[in-house]
Amino acid sequence: MPLIRPFGLPEFWIILMAAQWTIALSAIAFAGGGLGGLLTALARVSDSRWLRGLSTGFIRLFQGTPLLMQLFLVFFGMNILGLAINPWVAAAVALTLHASAFLGEIWRGCIEAVPSGQREAATALGLRYVNRMRYVVLPQASRIAVAPTVGFLVQLIKGTSLAAIIGFTELTRQGQIINNATFSPFAVFGSVAVIYFMLCWPLSVLARRMEFRFSRSAVR
Amino acid sequence: MYQFNFAPVFAGFDQLAMGAWLTIQLSVAAMVIGLIVSILCAAGKTSGITPLRFVIDVYIEVIRNTPFLVQIFFIFFGLPSLGLRLTPNSAALLALVINFGAYGTEIIRAGIESIQKGQVEAGTALGLSKLQIFRYIVVKPALRTVYPALTSQFIYLMLTSSVVSAISADDLAAAGNNLQSQTFASFEVYIVITLMYLVMSTGFSAIFAVIEKAAFKYPLSR
Numbered sequence: 001m002p003l004i005r006p007f008g009l010p011e012f013w014i015i016l017m018a019a020q021w022t023i024a025l026s027a028i029a030f031a032g033g034g035l036g037g038l039l040t041a042l043a044r045v046s047d048s049r050w051l052r053g054l055s056t057g058f059i060r061l062f063q064g065t066p067l068l069m070q071l072f073l074v075f076f077g078m079n080i081l082g083l084a085i086n087p088w089v090a091a092a093v094a095l096t097l098h099a100s101a102f103l104g105e106i107w108r109g110c111i112e113a114v115p116s117g118q119r120e121a122a123t124a125l126g127l128r129y130v131n132r133m134r135y136v137v138l139p140q141a142s143r144i145a146v147a148p149t150v151g152f153l154v155q156l157i158k159g160t161s162l163a164a165i166i167g168f169t170e171l172t173r174q175g176q177i178i179n180n181a182t183f184s185p186f187a188v189f190g191s192v193a194v195i196y197f198m199l200c201w202p203l204s205v206l207a208r209r210m211e212f213r214f215s216r217s218a219v220r
Numbered sequence: 221m222y223q224f225n226f227a228p229v230f231a232g233f234d235q236l237a238m239g240a241w242l243t244i245q246l247s248v249a250a251m252v253i254g255l256i257v258s259i260l261c262a263a264g265k266t267s268g269i270t271p272l273r274f275v276i277d278v279y280i281e282v283i284r285n286t287p288f289l290v291q292i293f294f295i296f297f298g299l300p301s302l303g304l305r306l307t308p309n310s311a312a313l314l315a316l317v318i319n320f321g322a323y324g325t326e327i328i329r330a331g332i333e334s335i336q337k338g339q340v341e342a343g344t345a346l347g348l349s350k351l352q353i354f355r356y357i358v359v360k361p362a363l364r365t366v367y368p369a370l371t372s373q374f375i376y377l378m379l380t381s382s383v384v385s386a387i388s389a390d391d392l393a394a395a396g397n398n399l400q401s402q403t404f405a406s407f408e409v410y411i412v413i414t415l416m417y418l419v420m421s422t423g424f425s426a427i428f429a430v431i432e433k434a435a436f437k438y439p440l441s442r
Contacts, residue, residue: 064375064421066382068393069414076406080222154285161287165386172289185297193286193294200285 007184012191018174019195025160025170028092030153033099040104042133045111055104062101068162070094075166091163099156106152110145111137147214150207154200161196171195228403229412239395240416246309246391247378250316254377255370257317258324265329276325283322288383291315296387312384312391320377327373331366364436371428375421382417392416 005011043055062070074094079085114137122136164173175192179185229236261279264272283291295318296311306314335358343353385393396413400406 060422061418064379064418065414066379066393066417068382068385069410069417072410073407073414076410080407082222158285158287161289162383164289172287172293175290176293179293179297184301185293186301189290189294189298193282193290196286196290197282201281204281204285 004183005181007178007182007187011178011182011188015171015174015178015188015191016195018169018171019199021168021170022157022160022172022196022199025091025095025163025168026153026157029095029099029156029160032092032096033103033156036096036100037103037107040100041107041111044104044108059101059105062098063105067094067098067159068165070098071162071166087163087166087168090166091160091168095156095159095163098159099152102152102155103149106148107141107145110141110148113144114140144214147207147211150203150210154203154207157200157203158196224408225405226408226412228405229399229408232399232403235395235399236392236413236416239390239392240420242309242390243378243381243392244420246313246316246384246389247374247381250313250320250377250381251374253313253317254320254324255328257321258328261321261325262328262332265325266332280322280325283319288315288319288380289386291319292384292387308384308387308389311387312381312389315384316377316381319380320373323373324370327366327369330369331362334365335362360436367428367432367436371425371432374428375424378421378424379417 040055040058043051044059046052071091071094074097075085075087075090078090083089118136118140119132122132127136160170161172163170164176167173169177171192175188179188182188261276264276267273292311292315295315296306296308299306299311339357339361340353343357348356381391382393384391385397388394388397392413396409400409403409
């Protein structure tokens with residue numbers, strides 16, 4: 001068997017198959033980040049000064065530092081906590097925290113965009129916090145939130161590529177591995193880029209369409 | 221129980237400071253060159269020449285829908301096969317410029333579109349010269365419109381630039397990787413570096429806020 005193998009369909013297939021790990025990681029981070037983001041956003045607009053301060057600090061920390069450093073800290077931090085180092089878990093945890101902070105900030109804006117009269121009316125009707133949020137504020141906020149949330153999902157999918165640096169074999173890492181075997185960086189990273197593009201571009205177009213439709217309906 | 225050991229990290233702080241300085245230089249250079257690219261592309265997009273617009277659209281969509289890490293691998297490992305060999309630092313700068321250009325174009329275009337035709341006509345009616353109209357009615361309000369988006373894009377660029385450590389450029393994150401492999405104090409090294417990034421991003425935000433107050437102070441309405 002030759003030392004350098006050519007880049008052909010089997011190699012492309014291996015790279016394409018690695019995309020499932022990119023999708024899985026994005027899905028986990030998006031689901032976890034959705035839950036964390038909701039809690040962060042609610043804390044951010046709550047009446048408690050402590051909760052507000054805590055969530056603001058959390059958001060500032062994660063928006064003011066590189067995602068790569070967040071991955072490293074979780075990765076090496078697990079070792080300190082006495083857990084076995086596992087790139088898969090580290091990447092999922094770091095990306096979940098990252099997504100929680102960003103979605104928290106995006107959704108805070110959406111909640112605050114709901115006119116305050118809505119909340120006051122709900123209070124006047126005797127709705128307590130949970131019902132007020134659940135039936136009055138969040139349904140209206142979620143309508144505004146869809147477009148920027150899909151936009152963030154694109155950012156998150158691209159962000160999963162950094163998991164390659166801590167050694168988790170997803171799309172980008174598989175590309176590196178195949179490149180080391182084939183030495184055809186143009187074809188390899190070109191293919192990797194095309195696969196990411198196929199994942200992200202439809203979402204970008206969708207986000208733009210929804211934003212456009214929303215801004216038109218808002219004018220009306 | 222884990223014993224934290226920050227001593228070797230502070231012993232190697234010189235390396236980290238050098239790395240931070242290169243990160244700032246890279247980010248500022250990428251922003252300045254990237255802005256020129258953005259202005260040219262925004263002009264091209266509003267020009268009405270269809271093939272040119274199409275090419276610029278493809279550029280923007282490709283860059284915005286692929287990870288920066290893949291872009292930099294493509295440039296650093298891919299371009300040599302075309303005969304263009306780059307040092308890690310220049311490949312990093314090129315990748316950051318190309319990346320920033322795509323995001324900057326949309327920001328600049330929004331600024332251009334925010335100037336209404338009536339404003340320019342009002343300037344003409346008031347007898348302002350072409351240069352005065354361009355300076356006071358087009359550039360300054362457009363800059364004010366795009367300023368917040370542009371500055372947050374710069375911060376984002378600076379944080380993204382940590383990824384260039386993957387091709388061993390000499391930036392802050394790479395300085396951290398080196399120090400980490402010398403000292404084995406991984407967690408301590410990355411905590412310090414993360415805080416350095418945090419200081420840089422909040423520092424730049426503060427500077428930008430001061431500049432905004434000083435430069436765009438004139439009232440919108442009286």
